[in-house]
Amino acid sequence: MELEAVIGLEVHVQLKTKSKMFCRCDNRDDQPPNTAICPICTAQPGTLPLPNQQAINWAIMVALAIGCKINQESKFDRKNYFYPDLPKGYQISQYDKPFGYAGSLTMPVDGQTKTFRIHRIHLEEDAGKLLHTTDGRHSLIDLNRAGTPLLEIVTEPDFRTPAEAKSFLQELKLMMRYLGVSDADMEKGHLRCDANVSLRPKGDDKLYPKTEVKNMNSFRAVERALAYEIERLTGLWEDGQPPKTSSTHGWDEVAGKTVEQRIKEEASDYRYFPEPDIPPVVTTDEKLAQLQVALPELPAQRRDRFQRLYQLSAADAASLVSDKLLSEYFEEVVSEFRAYAEAEQGVELTARSWESDKAKVCKLIANWLLNRISVEHRTAHGLPVPAPDLARLLWMVYRQYVNLPAATEIYEHMRLTKKGPHQLVKELGLEQVSDARVIETAVKDVIAANTKVVADVKNGKAAAMQFLVGQVMKATKGKANPQLVQQALKKHLGG
Numbered sequence: 502m503e504l505e506a507v508i509g510l511e512v513h514v515q516l517k518t519k520s521k522m523f524c525r526c527d528n529r530d531d532q533p534p535n536t537a538i539c540p541i542c543t544a545q546p547g548t549l550p551l552p553n554q555q556a557i558n559w560a561i562m563v564a565l566a567i568g569c570k571i572n573q574e575s576k577f578d579r580k581n582y583f584y585p586d587l588p589k590g591y592q593i594s595q596y597d598k599p600f601g602y603a604g605s606l607t608m609p610v611d612g613q614t615k616t617f618r619i620h621r622i623h624l625e626e627d628a629g630k631l632l633h634t635t636d637g638r639h640s641l642i643d644l645n646r647a648g649t650p651l652l653e654i655v656t657e658p659d660f661r662t663p664a665e666a667k668s669f670l671q672e673l674k675l676m677m678r679y680l681g682v683s684d685a686d687m688e689k690g691h692l693r694c695d696a697n698v699s700l701r702p703k704g705d706d707k708l709y710p711k712t713e714v715k716n717m718n719s720f721r722a723v724e725r726a727l728a729y730e731i732e733r734l735t736g737l738w739e740d741g742q743p744p745k746t747s748s749t750h751g752w753d754e755v756a757g758k759t760v761e762q763r764i765k766e767e768a769s770d771y772r773y774f775p776e777p778d779i780p781p782v783v784t785t786d787e788k789l790a791q792l793q794v795a796l797p798e799l800p801a802q803r804r805d806r807f808q809r810l811y812q813l814s815a816a817d818a819a820s821l822v823s824d825k826l827l828s829e830y831f832e833e834v835v836s837e838f839r840a841y842a843e844a845e846q847g848v849e850l851t852a853r854s855w856e857s858d859k860a861k862v863c864k865l866i867a868n869w870l871l872n873r874i875s876v877e878h879r880t881a882h883g884l885p886v887p888a889p890d891l892a893r894l895l896w897m898v899y900r901q902y903v904n905l906p907a908a909t910e911i912y913e914h915m916r917l918t919k920k921g922p923h924q925l926v927k928e929l930g931l932e933q934v935s936d937a938r939v940i941e942t943a944v945k946d947v948i949a950a951n952t953k954v955v956a957d958v959k960n961g962k963a964a965a966m967q968f969l970v971g972q973v974m975k976a977t978k979g980k981a982n983p984q985l986v987q988q989a990l991k992k993h994l995g996g
């Protein structure tokens with residue numbers, strides 16, 4: 502029997518609002534334990550929650566961004582359960598009127614376009630954090646995180662492979678960053694994911710009992726945990742013993758396996774009821790329209806635009822867009838490049854040549870950004886070299902004033918010394934040699950010194966030609982214009 506995996510995700514995104522969800526406490530992470538707390542988030546009797554308007558706006562914006570329908574009359578509910586990190590004994594969440602429902606996201610997965618449906622998105626508060634002492638005898642509580650705003654996004658069980666689930670999470674992270682609502686760093690717990698997985702005979706559309714896997718703190722961990730769980734479930738099915746009930750497993754990163762934790766609660770165990778201290782949240786048509794207009798360009802739109810406007814390949818567009826800063830830098834370099842071309846050769850000539858040259862220029866710039874700017878040289882706020890300087894350097898490459906190895910060297914100096922490319926070309930003596938006489942001389946010397954290879958070229962061996970080009974480049978210390986070298990060699994060898 503052929504089996505297929507069925508995967509659905511429950512994702513929590515920590516919003517980076519200034520204050521917490523229902524009080525005015527500071528919402529930044531990494532503050533000393535129990536310093537960002539107040540009577541409301543520590544659940545003192547008689548306090549009242551006041552919803553954070555920014556968090557609500559963001560929840561609706563994210564809902565719109567993931568294509569959800571909006572409940573214009575939404576409300577909060579109490580989800581009751583006991584745990585020592587939850588001082589109120591309930592969590593304020595949303596039950597039957599989440600902000601958004603019935604959405605979908607379309608994205609590239611391994612070169613194909615896939616659409617995954619979103620079941621719902623709601624807003625809730627986080628619990629505090631328990632810290633267990635290493636001797637295992639004491640547990641301490643830090644309530645800084647209690648009451649911080651979380652968005653919960655629940656997908657339909659539409660993923661069929663761990664790679665699809667991972668791509669979805671990466672896209673979601675990217676969207677949160679483009680929307681500016683969360684850094685969505687899995688390693689820092691800003692984005693957390695529970696992955697639900699089950700198997701079924703291929704072709705069946707029923708859902709079978711599932712495993713909910715928790716506690717994965719990287720995209721890789723999600724992928725590994727799902728792969729592990731699919732293998733484990735496959736073993737059970739093949740032994741004729743598929744799980745009869747759903748269960749919860751934790752992912753053990755070190756052991757590389759999932760471990761059963763407990764039997765799952767049902768929604769009815771939480772005794773949800775409407776939060777009596779918060780009135781329903783009404784979103785007028787006008788406000789909805791405002792939030793829609795306020796949506797920034799999202800990754801999918803930017804990928805599209807980059808392909809159309811800059812004539813980039815889908816893969817290059819996706820790589821650039823997967824890094825918001827880099828994609829913005831790319832646009833800046835392109836526009837500086839064009840400005841520089843206009844300054845050098847006039848506005849009209851540039852306007853005429855731009856359309857035909859654009860794809861080539863953009864490819865040159867994209868390649869440089871994707872292959873030559875190493876991640877280590879970047880800071881959180883920027884790229885190692887100002888966009889106008891890089892544009893000038895790439896202009897010189899494009900016009901063949903310098904060749905690529907020389908440009909790489911200049912770039913390294915730009916990065917370290919903050920000097921401009923023109924100054925460095927001179928200082929380093931790296932202007933490309935296009936002087937026909939210099940090249941002629943070098944070509945003649947190389948031909949004289951390599952009679953055997955010259956014979957090979959005459960017999961049609963293409964690789965031999967490359968060898969000769971290399972020799973001329975070497976003789977000119979890498980500065981000769983390779984195209985002119987090719988031409989000169991061909992002329993002499995009658996190619």
Ligand code: ADP
Nearest residue numbers: 507508509510656657658697698699708709711
């Ligand atoms: P629960 O009540 O156990 O939390 P939900 O119905 O709320 O289950 O679904 C939680 C998540 O699990 C959703 O993302 C959903 O798509 C997914 N899911 C539900 N049933 C299955 C199943 N049988 N196999 C895989 N994923 C599932």
Ligand code: MG
Nearest residue numbers: 511655695713
């Ligand atoms: Mg659930």
Ligand code: ZN
Nearest residue numbers: 524526539542
């Ligand atoms: Zn507080």
